[in-house]
Amino acid sequence: MSEYRHTPVLLDACMEALSVRPEGLYVDGTLGRAGHASEIARRLTSGRLVGIDRDPEALSASAERLAPWRDRVTLLHGSFADLGALLDSIGVREADGMLFDLGVSSPQLDDPARGFSYLRDAPLDMRMDTTSALSARDVLNTWPESELRRILYEYGEERYAPAIARAVVRAREARPIETTAEFADIIRGAMPARALREKQHPAKRSFQAVRIAVNGELDALEPMLNAAVERLRPGGRLAVITFHSLEDRIVKRTLKAFQQGCTCPKEFPVCVCGRRPRVRPVTRKPVTPGENELRDNPRARSAKLRAVEKLNPFDI
DSSP: OOOOOOOOTTHHHHHHHHTOOTTOEEEESSOTTSHHHHHHHHHOSSOEEEEEESOHHHHHHHHHHTGGGGGGEEEEESOGGGHHHHHHHTTOOOEEEEEEEOSOOHHHHHOGGGOOOSSSOOBSOOOSSTTSSOOHHHHHHHSOHHHHHHHHHHTTOOTTHHHHHHHHHHHHHHSOOOBHHHHHHHHHHHSOHHHHTSSSOTTHHHHHHHHHHHHTHHHHHHHHHHHHHHHEEEEEEEEEEEOSHHHHHHHHHHHHHHHOOOOSOTTOSSOOSOOOOOEEESSSSOBOOOHHHHHHOGGGTTOEEEEEEEOOGGGO
16 A cells, blocks of 8 residues: 555544434545545444546546445446446445545655646646546647737736746747746746746646646536535535635535525515525535644645535425
């Protein structure tokens, strides 16, 4: 088994939010190195855990970590964007709880060969699923300047997106951009001196943007949330951990919409829309890491946990 020690984010808060029952069926849709999943499995007796991940390396590592509970665990390779189809493939219709940790796992960040980090030189990759076709190299060398500018601005919230996109296009006209160090140097060269003096690494936002584009991270969120709520049993709980403002806004907005009832104008004497709340909040405001967790795991700093419970339609 790998010597890497995975530290799951907001572990205690997640377990409290899910309220794991020993006989229940639970889905970890972002299995990673099974930090959260192993704690869920440990709490099960006759229950079942379904673990999903798009990264074959993560599935292999998690299989080792979950070996003590092999009889109650099913692992699936795939994206949570296809949650419904994945559950159908193993005959699972409903679950008692689902967890999605939307952060990039530490082993992915720390493995230079994966090309996620601007701190280490490596081939441009950034694929969470190493079997998928699109890589960061493809994005930077083939996408038009207008699309590069858009993703840098929208996904990275990078205010120097136009200058960086122009610099990328100029650089690739001379020769293809091959490595993370080359991309980071292009970013530095496109930014004004005052931006380079900021505390945050100048490449952080652009690398985030390209990673999100390569993996379609934001596009998958709303379909996943819809499928998750649809597949929860009444009383089942959904817990989602976000790490940056873009994904957190989508999660917050979508879960709020599920909590909303009648949308008819106030002047209508009776409801004609038929809309009823589908979930209730478990966390009134997002749960964030405490001082002790941040001391042990600084990468948890931006984490936010939101959780909801599915309502019984007959009780609404």
